[in-house]
């Protein structure tokens with residue numbers, strides 16, 4: 143059975159949300175955001191940087207939320223509820239694009255977390271914070287245009303890439319209102335209404 147290593151609100155929320163959407167059995171190892179736990183030898187043996195998410199499935203140990211999403215979608219290739227897009231699917235290329243674009247968006251949010259939470263005031267940089275805020279807005283603008291004409295990132299409907307990008311939007315809302323991005327705001331409201339999102343956000 144899969145074990146997922148997770149910290150509340152972290153990138154591992156993507157993996158947790160995906161597993162809840164699929165409704166499969168797994169073991170959740172919820173950890174505090176505490177470096178004495180994340181950098182302990184037993185966890186470093188699972189993720190060499192001591193970050194989350196990480197997943198263990200039998201003799202497979204995997205980190206990187208994008209890789210975990212692809213692995214989980216391929217392992218649980220539910221015909222009645224396909225959240226992946228397999229090779230040969232007309233939207234496979236776009237599925238891969240948005241899966242990885244999710245990190246392009248999230249790194250700006252993560253940088254803003256550093257600037258506002260982890261770095262103490264004399265060392266904070268208003269210049270970096272402003273730059274990261276602007277780059278985050280640009281990245282959200284791209285999604286806003288796509289969502290002007292469709293409900294989800296793929297025309298074929300909700301998929302794991304909405305979970306990947308949806309988490310990045312969720313993170314962005316810690317730092318900005320989505321008023322300038324009405325399509326992203328409506329998309330985020332749709333995603334946040336999903337029971338699997340709410341369950342993953344609360345864990």
Ligand SMILES: N[C@@H](CCC(=O)N[C@@H](CS)C(=O)NCC(=O)O)C(=O)O
Nearest residue numbers: 152153192193194195205206207208
């Ligand atoms: N690209 C990685 C990023 C993983 C990552 O940096 N996770 C953060 C939480 S959002 C983390 O574990 N930070 C702990 C640390 O840096 O010590 C992924 O998508 O899985």
